[in-house]
Amino acid sequence: MAKHDPQLDLLFHALSDPTRRMMLNRLARGPAPVTELAGPTGLKLPTILRHLSVLEDAGLIASQKDGRVRSCAFQPQAMAPMRDWLEEQRAIWEARLDRLDDYVTNLMKEREK
């Protein structure tokens, strides 16, 4: 049984919202000030800041204040635990398919005898 990784809760939760995914997609192209991230969403600043805080808690972005401008940057290494988890499930599944395949092959060989 896989042990509970609270970081995965935060990561998957952060990406479960379309506004946050849109922000991350923009930040993957390069750092941006909060106002630029807010632009296409049509959302009010407090809502935007709440979304950014969820992304920051998950480690997906880092933000820093430069004078009066807060700028955000994508932290791609934060994606790794999520990708690893998805890959792990796929590997478990594929190992299962291989075992099924072996089983069927052996069954057919037995029948041919």
Place this chain on the structure above:
Amino acid sequence: MAKHDPQLDLLFHALSDPTRRMMLNRLARGPAPVTELAGPTGLKLPTILRHLSVLEDAGLIASQKDGRVRSCAFQPQAMAPMRDWLEEQRAIWEARLDRLDDYVTNLMKEREK
């Protein structure tokens, strides 16, 4: 700007909970009845059924009733949109790094002149 894919909301939300990830991890090893999935969680049946329903809404599992036993099966193809989205962000990020790399290389060449 990536358009909104509601399926991604459901998928990332489904995986943001440790109980649901644990269930999926078990189902990747092969189908299982609800009672077996409930076993290690220590949760009551209504809670278990609610978790399973979130996984089923996301398309990650399928369930069927066989007499009095409800059995669940992992649907690995449902993971694909999530993996694709993560890969897309990585590709955008890596393209950006390549451009930065070219920029720095050119800058150094200019200086050497």
